[in-house]
Amino acid sequence: MPSPKIPATNSLPVPRSGSRIVRLGLIQTAVGPDPAKNLKCTLSAVEQAARDGAQIICTQELFRSQYFCQNEDHKWFALAESIPGPSTDAFQRIARKHGVVLIASLFEKRAAGLYHNTAAIIDADGSFLGIYRKMHIPDDPLFYEKFYFTPGDLGFKAWETRFARIGVLICWDQWFPEAARLTAMRGAEIIFYPTAIGWHPSEKAEYGTHQHLAWETIQRSHAVANGCYVAAVNRIGLERPIGGDGLEFWGQSFVAGTSGEILDKAPINQEKNLIVPVDLAKVDGTRTHWPFLRDRRIDAYGDLTRRFID
DSSP: OOOOOOOOGGGOOOOTTOOOEEEEEEEEOBOOSOHHHHHHHHHHHHHHHHHTTOSEEEEOTTTTSOOGGGSOOGGGGGGOBOSSSHHHHHHHHHHHHHTOEEEEEEEEEEETTEEEEEEEEEOTTSOEEEEEEOOOOOEETTEEGGGTOOOOOSOSOEEEOSSOEEEEOOGGGGGOHHHHHHHHHTTOSEEEEEOOOEEOTTTHHHHHHHHHHHHHHHHHHHHHHHTSEEEEEOOEEEEOBTBSSOEEEEOOOEEEOTTSOEEEEOOSSSOEEEEEEEETHHHHHHHHHSOHHHHOOGGGOGGGGSSOOO
8 A cells, every 4th residue: 555645754734723742751760679878869859850941750569579470479479568658758748849740660569468560640730640550461571560450441541641641551562553552542752661670691692682572663653553652661780589581671761752763862771761752743743644543443343352363
């Protein structure tokens, strides 16, 4: 089929209201064994990002602890906390102080025996907007999340914040186009992905490049297919909370533009507050010129609700 005749991304027209520049802050850090210290370091990084001009700031996945899902052990449930709770209280104070929107990824204890991998969304006045609970839960070597997390039951959501309408998905969710699509259909102009993903050290030489490329490509594809910005926030460092080879987190947090282009990317092995300006007017322009939402055949997609078509 012929390619659409569309101007380059940087020449797309914008609505009459002109540009809507918002600065995103992605907090990429290494994580140690002390949850209190990790929280303190992340709060400090968030405040610095706010001082440096970030307006919507997102943490990496489960930033308060090392990635404990490398084994199945009931002791790790002690890391969970209520939401709202002490951590969200601290983020709300910072949001109110600096006038910034915050996304904090936390291990939620909802009730006895009921736990979620959850993101809390806080508006720039410090108000608590709500939560997203991770919908897709992996179960792979050293990623034994099904032992810890109940799948989310709130669906895919978007929130109107002071600076933008945002959606939040978490790590394994980032591989599923359905999740990004439904979040975009809620009106999200930016989709944030708090993430904890890395290499098995013994596999890195053989598979590492392909694994990272796939991770980056699928998220850039969500930006293209939905005409929105995508912000992925990963951690760095080798973590071995149970010994063994551990996991080497590959960092490289990034923001993709509305046509999938990489706007900026953090290093592999360096802590970084990545601050990236985005123009929300381009969401309107891109979706108008690439009318994927218009041309969806919603009458033909019923089988997507089936596990498999025999």
